[in-house]
Amino acid sequence: MAAxxxxxxxxxxxxxxxxxxxxxxxxxxxxxxxFLHPAATGKDAAQRRQVAHFTFQPDPEPREYGQTQKMNxxxxxxxxxxxxxxxxxxxxxxxxxxxxxGVFRCTVGxxxxxxxxxxxxxxxxxxxxxxxxxxxxxxxxxxxAEIQFAxxxxxxxxxxxxxxxxxRYRSGxxxxxxxxxxxxxxxxxxxxALYHSQxxxxxxxxxxxxxxxxxxxxxxxxxxxxxxxxDKNPCIFFEPKILYRAAVEQVPVEPYNIPLSQxxxxxxxxxxxxxAWGTQVHVIREVASMAKEKLGVSCEIxxxxxxxxxxxxxxCKSVIKTGRLLISHEAxxxxxxxxxxxxxxxxxxxxxxxAPISRVCGYDTPFPHIFEPFYIPDKWKCxxxxxxxxxx
Amino acid sequence: xxxxRHRCCSQLPKALLxxxxxxxxxxxxxRPLSSQGSCTQPARCLPAAVVKPHPHRQQEQxxxxxxxxxxxxxxxxxxxxxxxxxxxxxxxxxxxxxVMDRQGQIINPSEDPHLPKEKVLKFYKSMTLLNTMxxxxxxxxxxxxxxxxxxxxxxxxxxxxSAAALDNTDLVFGxxxxxxxxxxxxxxxxLFMAQCYGNVSDLGKGRQMPVHYGCKERHFVTxxxxxxxxxxxxxxxxxxxxxxxxxxxxxxxFGEGAASEGDAHAGFNFAATLECPIIxxxxxxxxxxxxxxxxxxxxDGIAARGPxxxxxxxxxxxxxxxxxYNATKEARRRAVAENQPFLIEAMTYRIGHHSxxxxxxxxxxxxEVNYWDKQDHPISRLRHYLLSQGWWDEEQEKAWRxxxxxxxxxxxxxxxxxxxxxxxLLFSDVYQEMPSQLRKQQESLARHLQTYGEHYxxxxxxx
Numbered sequence: 001m002a003a004x005x006x007x008x009x010x011x012x013x014x015x016x017x018x019x020x021x022x023x024x025x026x027x028x029x030x031x032x033x034x035f036l037h038p039a040a041t042g043k044d045a046a047q048r049r050q051v052a053h054f055t056f057q058p059d060p061e062p063r064e065y066g067q068t069q070k071m072n073x074x075x076x077x078x079x080x081x082x083x084x085x086x087x088x089x090x091x092x093x094x095x096x097x098x099x100x101x102g103v104f105r106c107t108v109g110x111x112x113x114x115x116x117x118x119x120x121x122x123x124x125x126x127x128x129x130x131x132x133x134x135x136x137x138x139x140x141x142x143x144x145a146e147i148q149f150a151x152x153x154x155x156x157x158x159x160x161x162x163x164x165x166x167x168r169y170r171s172g173x174x175x176x177x178x179x180x181x182x183x184x185x186x187x188x189x190x191x192x193a194l195y196h197s198q199x200x201x202x203x204x205x206x207x208x209x210x211x212x213x214x215x216x217x218x219x220x221x222x223x224x225x226x227x228x229x230x231d232k233n234p235c236i237f238f239e240p241k242i243l244y245r246a247a248v249e250q251v252p253v254e255p256y257n258i259p260l261s262q263x264x265x266x267x268x269x270x271x272x273x274x275x276a277w278g279t280q281v282h283v284i285r286e287v288a289s290m291a292k293e294k295l296g297v298s299c300e301i302x303x304x305x306x307x308x309x310x311x312x313x314x315x316c317k318s319v320i321k322t323g324r325l326l327i328s329h330e331a332x333x334x335x336x337x338x339x340x341x342x343x344x345x346x347x348x349x350x351x352x353x354x355a356p357i358s359r360v361c362g363y364d365t366p367f368p369h370i371f372e373p374f375y376i377p378d379k380w381k382c383x384x385x386x387x388x389x390x391x392x
Numbered sequence: 393x394x395x396x397r398h399r400c401c402s403q404l405p406k407a408l409l410x411x412x413x414x415x416x417x418x419x420x421x422x423r424p425l426s427s428q429g430s431c432t433q434p435a436r437c438l439p440a441a442v443v444k445p446h447p448h449r450q451q452e453q454x455x456x457x458x459x460x461x462x463x464x465x466x467x468x469x470x471x472x473x474x475x476x477x478x479x480x481x482x483x484x485x486x487x488x489x490x491v492m493d494r495q496g497q498i499i500n501p502s503e504d505p506h507l508p509k510e511k512v513l514k515f516y517k518s519m520t521l522l523n524t525m526x527x528x529x530x531x532x533x534x535x536x537x538x539x540x541x542x543x544x545x546x547x548x549x550x551x552x553x554s555a556a557a558l559d560n561t562d563l564v565f566g567x568x569x570x571x572x573x574x575x576x577x578x579x580x581x582x583l584f585m586a587q588c589y590g591n592v593s594d595l596g597k598g599r600q601m602p603v604h605y606g607c608k609e610r611h612f613v614t615x616x617x618x619x620x621x622x623x624x625x626x627x628x629x630x631x632x633x634x635x636x637x638x639x640x641x642x643x644x645x646f647g648e649g650a651a652s653e654g655d656a657h658a659g660f661n662f663a664a665t666l667e668c669p670i671i672x673x674x675x676x677x678x679x680x681x682x683x684x685x686x687x688x689x690x691x692d693g694i695a696a697r698g699p700x701x702x703x704x705x706x707x708x709x710x711x712x713x714x715x716x717y718n719a720t721k722e723a724r725r726r727a728v729a730e731n732q733p734f735l736i737e738a739m740t741y742r743i744g745h746h747s748x749x750x751x752x753x754x755x756x757x758x759x760e761v762n763y764w765d766k767q768d769h770p771i772s773r774l775r776h777y778l779l780s781q782g783w784w785d786e787e788q789e790k791a792w793r794x795x796x797x798x799x800x801x802x803x804x805x806x807x808x809x810x811x812x813x814x815x816x817l818l819f820s821d822v823y824q825e826m827p828s829q830l831r832k833q834q835e836s837l838a839r840h841l842q843t844y845g846e847h848y849x850x851x852x853x854x855x
Contacts, residue, residue: 092635122662122666123661123662125661127658128627128659130624131625131628131659132624132628132631132658132662133628134624135565135630139563139628141632162621163625168822168823170596170600170616171613173597174607174614178824309828309829
């Protein structure tokens with residue numbers, strides 16, 4: 001009785017303190033055991049670590065861009081923004097809570113460095129943030145807007161799709177808002193549920209006139225964000241929030257550009273092509289090692305990087321070589337961007353395919369809270385799909 | 393839980409105990425309590441809750457624990473102990489500023505802007521030329537020559553009065569019923585027509601429906617169909633103008649219907665909080681297609697919303713070109729000098745149908761329309777003024793009507809004869825550079841036309 005009581009109260013204190021990670025450890029140890037054997041549970045909890053569904057793999061230190069510094073994802077974003085504001089006197093950063101540094105610390109220090117007219121809060125209104133940003137860009141100044149979570153971008157959908165994307169076309173190139181960049185935290189984070197986990201790139205993929213870019217790492221993020229800011233078209237830059245702290249690598253201090261609309265083959269292979277973007281790249285990297293180890297299969301891994309306009313040629317070239325394609329994303333299966341890739345590749349590479357194209361995605365549900373471990377397209381689901389493709 | 397006890401002596405500052413009941417607070421701003429606490433070593437002691445004034449907070453909230461005034465950060469107001477709901481004033485709303493009466497006579501001579509003859513004649517000629525162009529282009533749609541048209545009947549005064557009060561380089565964001573602004577800025581008839589016909593001379597390259605004008609040279613941002621989207625954009629442009637020290641104002645036109653959109657609320661709030669040099673110009677013309685104002689809002693129009701955002705606001709007689717001029721002129725002067733937004737609600741009446749797709753006899757009486765056309769029209773009122781000044785007469789009127797009609801007809805006939813732009817222009821300007829996939833689609837259309845071209849109206853298009 002006493003054992004159960006003390007276990008229960010210990011459990012309660014952990015829950016009350018919002019220590020979900022502890023709760024997961026407890027679940028992992030087996031609930032019954034946890035209640036009845038607090039001592040044993042304590043030992044298991046100490047041994048088991050919070051396991052994210054991926055392991056971030058840093059890229060080797062880049063040599064060609066000068067001095068580098070260890071940065072995590074949010075620091076690499078800050079660095080890109082810092083470089084932009086230093087180079088371009090018209091550039092301004094705005095959105096909810098950016099002034100004090102941002103809810104994810106991406107804008108820390110910038111207001112002090114560049115002034116309150118250049119880094120400032122707006123009222124809580126996404127349609128206003130994007131509309132305002134378009135207006136700044138129409139005058140030729142550089143506008144860097146932040147939408148606090150990609151889940152909240154929808155009020156701005158009209159301004160993005162009907163206005164920003166069409167500004168140049170509808171005016172016959174008299175006017176444009178090319179100097180607008182919208183940044184937004186994106187993707188699953190372990191506990192975000194419906195409204196802090198979404199990956200809405202597919203909604204925007206259907207909109208000619210904008211570019212959508214998603215980095216997998218700090219080094220990629222800085223180079224891609226700088227390219228977005230300098231690109232003469234309105235861009236949406238989604239930042240995988242789960243990587244803000246978890247992803248750490250050496251990133252050049254000086255500005256550099258990574259080209260848009262160019263996918264990267266991050267590992268060459270012969271048997272299967274794996275395509276993903278953002279966090280999911282690290283999942284499929286692990287799947288590739290599992291495939292090598294358990295099945296002797298050699299995978300070619302492609303980070304798509306730009307969702308639209310996307311690099312059809314690189315993916316085609318790879319599938320022509322391997323004959324098999326697996327695409328994976330967190331966003332729901334139906335209408336997800338994997339469908340666009342799948343459709344185009346089967347058109348272009350039909351005779352090269354050895355198996356149907358496989359899509360491993362989130363289910364067609366809103367993003368759940370407690371069920372996240374079951375929802376996400378983890379390495380086991382990807383591995384299983386790959387295995388079936390090999391055995392087709 | 394933040395530690396509030398003095399580090400040296402574990403004393404809770406006395407004032408904190410009294411205010412918070414002893415529960416730890418998060419960001420409590422209090423004055424240093426070195427003299428109030430009973431700390432034994434006050435010089436060394438720093439209550440951990442003492443904070444420096446927040447570097448970025450605009451209003452400094454100085455707390456004094458003994459004061460009974462409200463301390464809420466959200467409002468600057470006194471307490472009241474009487475329960476009373478504020479009555480929105482709907483019986484007698486914000487008054488309507490005017491300079492001329494309905495017969496074009498100046499009411500208060502001190503409000504007469506005393507504009508020179510050339511300028512006032514330019515007002516008149518712009519308004520009447522617009523009216524003539526409207527009649528001909530409306531007719532041309534009825535005859536199937538252009539696909540669509542929107543007239544400006546009755547609202548010419550709002551366009552010309554406001555445009556005349558601006559600098560030529562002030563940026564204009566419109567909705568779709570502001571052609572008079574472009575007319576006043578001497579946009580050629582040829583280009584109005586080119587856009588409506590979508591011919592090779594259209595600066596917009598034939599991409600939009602008629603009346604979606606744009607002109608970079610004349611600082612008139614291309615019109616788009618979605619309503620009110622231009623409002624927060626105009627605010628952003630004004631912010632950029634402020635940063636650039638451009639001494640420019642941005643003017644943003646919209647109707648009373650568009651003012652119901654969320655984008656309008658967003659624009660007003662941003663303009664006020666971010667201190668932007670912008671004039672919000674609302675054309676309240678009584679209808680949003682068929683929806684009368686009684687179904688559009690229940691408050692006192694649009695002008696009454698301004699103060700809710702902290703915006704200086706005025707309501708004017710939109711059919712009185714001098715009232716519009718005076719209000720816009722003053723708003724412009726102050727917006728640029730003080731970096732703050734202004735809201736002008738110009739009351740007017742939409743004499744024409746919403747567009748060529750509308751027949752307004754379905755929802756309003758012909759008598760109502762006739763009243764405005766005959767008794768309170770901006771062009772008539774200005775004509776009376778001109779006549780009374782001796783700056784115009786019947787002969788000049790007849791000659792001008794003939795001349796303006798001839799100009800419009802010539803431009804119209806030329807626009808009709810011109811070909812449409814090359815179909816390749818369907819594909820350009822989506823991005824600054826053409827993506828490779830789009831180029832493939834362009835090539836696929838070219839191949840398709842080689843085989844099936846006879847089924848397409850290629851003969852009307854530029855080769």
